[in-house]
Every structure is written in C-alpha cells, then in structure tokens.
Amino acid sequence: MAEITAATVKELRERSGAGMMDCKKALNETHGDIEAAVDWLRTKGLAAAAKKSSRTAAEGLVGVAVAGTKGAAVEVNSETDFVAKNERFQDFVRSVTAIALESGVADAGALANQAHPSGGSVQDVLTNNIATIGENQSLRRVAQVSVSKGLIVDYVHNAAAPGLGKIGVLVALESEAPADVLQPLGKQIAMHIAAAFPLALKADDIDADLIERERAIAAEKAAESGKPAEIVAKMVDGAIAKFAKENALLSQLFVMDNKTPVADVVAKAGKDAGAAIALTGYVRFQLGEGIEKEESDFAAEVAAAVGAA
Known part of the structure; x- marks a missing residue:
C-alpha cells in the first residue's frame, strides 16, 4: 500500500x-x-x-497573438509570480508567441529550436534568461488555430500586459462576415470559454477515456439506487448525455444570458449579419493547468x- x-x-x-x-x-x-x-x-x-x-499551480505567463486568419497561444512557466512581472520575462513570452504565430509550429520542442531575433534559438535565449534572472523557467506548450476565411479572435483574462496573462483564449470563426461583426462575437465567446472551461468543441470530440471514466462513476451511483437494470442503464445514459452537453462548447449555455446554447448564439449572429458564421475551433490555456x-x-x-x- x-x-x-x-x-x-x-x-x-x-x-x-x-x-x-x-x-x-x-x-x-x-x-x-x-x-x-x-x-x-x-x-x-x-x-x-x-x-x-481553477487553481494556477505554477507561475509564469500565457501569451496569445493573432494575425487575421491564424492565431497562436504559448505558455511559459516560472517559479514565482515575481518573475512573471519581470519586463525581461514578459518580453521573452511576447517574442516567443510571435515566433509561434509566424512559424506555425504546434510543439514546444520545435518552438524551442526556432531562431530568436536576439540571436541563437528560443532555447538559447531561455537558458540565458534563467542564468540572468536566477530562476528556473520552461517553455511548456504551444497551440495553433486557423480558418480559411473569417477571423481568429484572442482574449486574455487577468492580463499582465497586452497579450499576456493567466488565461489566454483563441476563437476561430469561419465566415465571410466583416471583421466588425466577427470581432465582438469572438470576444464574447472567448470570455465564455475562459469562464466555462469547455472540454471540447462538440460532444463527440470529448476524450473517449474521460467519457468512459464518467460512465463508470455514473454506473456505480445509479446501481446504488436499487432500481432495475434497464432503469439503471437509462440513468447512466442520461448522466453521460448531460455531462457531454455541459462540457462541449457548442452546447454549453452562453454565460452572457445562461439560457442560449453557444451554437444558437453563433447562428443568430450569422443570420443578423447575412452571412453564415461557423465556430470551428478554439484554444484555452490556463496558467499552470x-x-x-x-x-x-x-x-x-x-x-x-x-x-x-
């Protein structure tokens, strides 16, 4: 034991x-x-x-950057919040996020090997920062999102500086609608994502292992009810359907009114704009997850x- x-x-x-x-x-x-x-x-x-x-169990910063139809998010960790407020550290996270956006790499190791404007690789600069600042730091993860037409919208919660903070979100809106329609819609959806923490875009996209784990828990709870097996099976199916609905972005209730599914919010925005809008992807990085x-x-x-x- x-x-x-x-x-x-x-x-x-x-x-x-x-x-x-x-x-x-x-x-x-x-x-x-x-x-x-x-x-x-x-x-x-x-x-x-x-x-x-919602605990941020490591310090550092999340950086987000967009350029029209593409966006990138990066997380760089430090040992203390003091370093996260350091101008040198913030400049590093900002520059690495820009490199990620330009290069399109979606792997932290590949990003570390990219050339840095100040000379050497991203990893070289990070190593030098560790020696200069005197605290361990790490390039933890990077993600990319893009659309063929439309807009990528970014949002930072608890921003420490423009594009830098504790929670970074990117929203991908595929549409021919103008930017002045997509930008405010994307920002509201990004704020929803920051608050509601969806597990996937659609119910079918939720990790299968997570679904099976939820099913096992629901089955044990339902079995304790003492009801017949067929009723227990329906209870389990209902619990899984509820779990998927509450954790898939498109079926979550929009935090702005807590009654309209996000999919319906997007559909209405497209109808009002006279051009279909599709929410095709998102990224949510929370510091220290x-x-x-x-x-x-x-x-x-x-x-x-x-x-x-």
Missing part, C-alpha cells in the same frame, strides 16, 4: 474539493491511488462531478489532520 502523506491528502483535497478527513478515507480505501480516490469521492457524493480546478506547487502552511495543516486521524 502506498504511503498516504500530507502532500497526497493536500493534492486530493485541491482536486476534489472534499474535506481533509474524507480525502484521507478515500486514499485509505484506494490504497493511495489519487485518481481512484477522486472517483471514490465522487461516487460517494463528496466531490463535485467533473470539477475543474496540471502542475502542482507546494504551499507549506496548508501542508502543515494537512499533516496535523493526518497525524490526528
């Missing part, structure tokens, strides 16, 4: 939103397996379904709870 440490309990609490003692019990039940513990908590109704963490950093005070609190149990 894996050792259940204060750090493990802390991580499970942050991911699930459950109480410390419930997290410890879940880890005991699942022999220290965090993924299994998350599912255990959810089957017991102790964690929110499909909880999406999937990266954990220690918080010593809270870890001490958890350690005390674990020791007392």
Whole structure:
C-alpha cells in the first residue's frame, strides 16, 4: 500500500474539493491511488462531478497573438509570480508567441529550436534568461488555430500586459462576415470559454477515456439506487448525455444570458449579419493547468489532520 502523506491528502483535497478527513478515507480505501480516490469521492457524493480546478499551480505567463486568419497561444512557466512581472520575462513570452504565430509550429520542442531575433534559438535565449534572472523557467506548450476565411479572435483574462496573462483564449470563426461583426462575437465567446472551461468543441470530440471514466462513476451511483437494470442503464445514459452537453462548447449555455446554447448564439449572429458564421475551433490555456506547487502552511495543516486521524 502506498504511503498516504500530507502532500497526497493536500493534492486530493485541491482536486476534489472534499474535506481533509474524507480525502484521507478515500486514499485509505484506494490504497493511495489519487485518481481512484477522486472517483471514490465522487461516487460517494463528496466531490463535485467533473470539477475543474481553477487553481494556477505554477507561475509564469500565457501569451496569445493573432494575425487575421491564424492565431497562436504559448505558455511559459516560472517559479514565482515575481518573475512573471519581470519586463525581461514578459518580453521573452511576447517574442516567443510571435515566433509561434509566424512559424506555425504546434510543439514546444520545435518552438524551442526556432531562431530568436536576439540571436541563437528560443532555447538559447531561455537558458540565458534563467542564468540572468536566477530562476528556473520552461517553455511548456504551444497551440495553433486557423480558418480559411473569417477571423481568429484572442482574449486574455487577468492580463499582465497586452497579450499576456493567466488565461489566454483563441476563437476561430469561419465566415465571410466583416471583421466588425466577427470581432465582438469572438470576444464574447472567448470570455465564455475562459469562464466555462469547455472540454471540447462538440460532444463527440470529448476524450473517449474521460467519457468512459464518467460512465463508470455514473454506473456505480445509479446501481446504488436499487432500481432495475434497464432503469439503471437509462440513468447512466442520461448522466453521460448531460455531462457531454455541459462540457462541449457548442452546447454549453452562453454565460452572457445562461439560457442560449453557444451554437444558437453563433447562428443568430450569422443570420443578423447575412452571412453564415461557423465556430470551428478554439484554444484555452490556463496558467499552470496540471502542475502542482507546494504551499507549506496548508501542508502543515494537512499533516496535523493526518497525524490526528
């Protein structure tokens, strides 16, 4: 059995939103397996379904840049928020985002090998920055989006500087409608994406492994109802349909009115403009997604709870 440490309990609490003692019990039940513990908590109704963490567990910046029908997003991490406010660091993220946009590469390793205007490669400049600033930094990821006609619209939430912040969004609108129609529509959709955190553009695009995991959780919950097998099967199908609808961008309710599906908002905008508009893709980068950093005070609190149990 894996050792259940204060750090493990802390991580499970942050991911699930459950109480410390419930997290410890879940880890005991699942022999220290965090993924299994998350599912255990959810089957017991102790964690929110499909909880999406809003914690930014690493520092740094997300950069976005657009040029008409194409856009790029980049995430560069640092150890502290202090470095993220450093002008040298911001200039680096801004320049790397521009290089990503121009080159069209969608792989962090390939981007690191691109030439940098200041001389050498992107990686060379990053290495020099680490030595100069005195803090580790990393080029974590890059994504591209484009349309054949129409507009790519960018949006940064919690902007630290133009095009730089903690959440960066790109929206791809395929259309012959003019930019003065597409730009405000794209910005509203980008703000929705920043807030609603869709998992995919369409329900069919949601990761199959994630769907199966949700199905297993729904099946265990439904089985506890004691209803006949055919009713349980319908309950599971209904739960999965609801999950997909709530997590696919086009079927999510638009945050601006909380009643109209995003697909209908786009369709109406196209009708009003006299030119069809298609939302064909998006990118959402949130700083530090999937990266954990220690918080010593809270870890001490958890350690005390674990020791007392």
